[in-house]
Amino acid sequence: MGYRINHNFHYTSGFSVEAENVINAVIETNSILLKNPATLYRTVDLKTSSTILGAIFCNCLAQNIEGAIVNPIEKGHPDIVPASALKASEEELRNFPLGLEIKTTVGNVKTGSALRAGKNRLDALTGITWQAHHREVRELMGDYLGF
Numbered sequence: 001m002g003y004r005i006n007h008n009f010h011y012t013s014g015f016s017v018e019a020e021n022v023i024n025a026v027i028e029t030n031s032i033l034l035k036n037p038a039t040l041y042r043t044v045d046l047k048t049s050s051t052i053l054g055a056i057f058c059n060c061l062a063q064n065i066e067g068a069i070v071n072p073i074e075k076g077h078p079d080i081v082p083a084s085a086l087k088a089s090e091e092e093l094r095n096f097p098l099g100l101e102i103k104t105t106v107g108n109v110k111t112g113s114a115l116r117a118g119k120n121r122l123d124a125l126t127g128i129t130w131q132a133h134h135r136e137v138r139e140l141m142g143d144y145l146g147f
Contacts, residue, residue, distance in 0.1 A: 014082030014098030015068040017061075025061035032056050054104035061102070068099075077101055 009019040033056065041049055062070045062080045071081050073090055078099035081088075085096055113124055
């Protein structure tokens with residue numbers, strides 16, 4: 001399956017993100033994921049798979065952006081913050097005013113669908129729902145894990 005790429009993508013909030021940064025992060029993420037056995041992704045649930053993918057992608061993207069880091073606290077938002085945030089307190093990092101939140105989803109499917117982990121879901125999608133803090137963040141990059 002190919003990617004649809006907007007080569008004009010540009011985002012700024014404490015650092016700049018260009019399409020090339022995202023493309024490089026996707027390539028690096030795929031390379032890392034391919035090093036794991038396929039049984040790993042068939043064994044864990046979809047929520048865990050999306051968490052693994054999101055964490056790897058977030059780290060790869062931050063490494064591809066000058067002046068950006070992964071938020072140093074687990075419960076912090078957004079996921080990627082300017083490097084200047086290293087001077088921020090834990091309280092400030094919980095809801096830092098600059099940066100980019102990353103959300104990886106496997107999408108919504110009809111209740112009772114007979115889809116199993118690792119199977120392509122694209123044709124069965126009924127939508128994508130952002131939940132919890134993802135509804136409240138100012139800047140959100142959504143990734144779809146389509147298998």
